[in-house]
Amino acid sequence: MGGFHLLDLLVILVIGLLIAGPKALQSISRNVGKGVGQAKAMKDEVLSELPMEEISGITQTVSKIPLSPQQAVQKLLIPEQQKKQQEAKEEVKAEGSSSSLTSAE
Numbered sequence: 419m420g421g422f423h424l425l426d427l428l429v430i431l432v433i434g435l436l437i438a439g440p441k442a443l444q445s446i447s448r449n450v451g452k453g454v455g456q457a458k459a460m461k462d463e464v465l466s467e468l469p470m471e472e473i474s475g476i477t478q479t480v481s482k483i484p485l486s487p488q489q490a491v492q493k494l495l496i497p498e499q500q501k502k503q504q505e506a507k508e509e510v511k512a513e514g515s516s517s518s519l520t521s522a523e
Contacts, residue, residue, distance in 0.1 A: 431443075434446075
C-alpha cells in the first residue's frame with residue numbers, strides 16, 4: 419500500500435516523456451538530481467550541528483510517555499507494586515533481624 423513500485427515509476431516516466439519530450443525530461447531529471455543532492459548536503463550539515471547528547475536525552479524522556487490508556491495505567495500501577503514489594507522485603511528483613519535477636523537471648 420505505500421511507496422512507488424517500479425511499474426508506477428515507469429508509467430510516470432512515459433507520461434513525462436510524452437508531455438515534455440526527451441530533451442526537457444533530461445534537463446528536468448538533471449535539475450531534480452541536483453536538488454536532491456543539495457537537500458542531502460543540507461541535511462548532513464544540520465545533523466552535524468545538532469547536539470546529539472541532548473536529543474538522545476529527550477528521546478529517552480519521550481519514550482517514557484504513555485501513548486495509550488493501558489500504558490498509562492501500567493505506569494501508574496508498577497511503581498505502587500514495586501513499593502509494596504520493597505515494603506514486604508523490609509518487613510521480612512525486620513522480622514528476620516528481630517527473630518535472630520530473640521534467639522540469641
